[in-house]
Amino acid sequence: MAKLDSVLRHAITAPTFDQTKLHRDRLVDELHADIPRKLIAIAAPPGYGKTTLLADFTAHTELPVCWVRITEADRDVLRFASILNNSLQKRFRRIKDEIDLEKLFSTPPEALAHIFAEVIDANISDTFVIVLDDIHLINSSKSTLAFIDTMLEVLPEQVTLIAAGREVIEVSLARLMAAGDLGGMGPQDLALTRDEIIDV
Known part of the structure; x- marks a missing residue:
């Protein structure tokens, strides 16, 4: 049980931003500018600082952030939903026990998403962010x-998902783009500028 609790805590806890590292205010500001959108997709190969940027953002934003560190085990939708539920409960205590996943084990993914959206809409009026880190690990699920x-x-407008990984998340990007609900960053955006290189 202690090991399970440790795994869960790790999965829903944002990495601590090392204050000795470069604060990338340019990119943090860009993320804030995209917050009204439903999805911000960040995709780049290893070494581009995706997780570090999100830790930087989390440390410097006033918005509530729910963090999910994705593993290959999250290809199981119920496990992923459980981790997300725990992350939401950690940040917003008022939704504790609102979602009983044990009773929803046979619920289709789409219906499960509607349940999450309804609970969020009924209980959380704050604008907030859900970070999904290493999203490429579930692109086959x-x-x-x-x-x-x-x-x-179906999520209410106060919620933005930031999905970061080595590949772009494979969801309905065209639909989101047409609605103006898609933001994103790639390797060129994440690369250090000349001024940032000097500051390192």
Whole structure:
């Protein structure tokens, strides 16, 4: 049980931003500018500082942030939903016990997403962010992607998902783009500028 609790705590806790590292205010400001959108997709190869940027953002934003560190085990949609539920409960105590996943084990991913959206809409009026780090690890999971894709369609407007990984999250990007609900960053955006290199 202690090991399980440790794994869960790690999964829903944002990495501490090392204050000795470069604060990338340019990119943090860009993330803030995109917050009204439903999805901010960040995709780049290893070494571009995706997780460090999100830790930087979390440390410097006034918005509530719910963090999910994704593993290959999250290809199981119920496990992913459980981690997300715990992350939401950690940040917003008032939704504790609102979602009983044990009773929803056979619920289709799309219906499960609607339940999450309804609970969030009924209990959280704050603008907030859900960070999904290492999203590429679940790009082969149809069920987990269906859950996330439906959430992006039905979540209330106060919620923004930031999905970061080595690949772009495989959801309905065209739909989101057409609605003006898609922001993003790639390797060129994440690369250090000349001024940032001097500051390092």
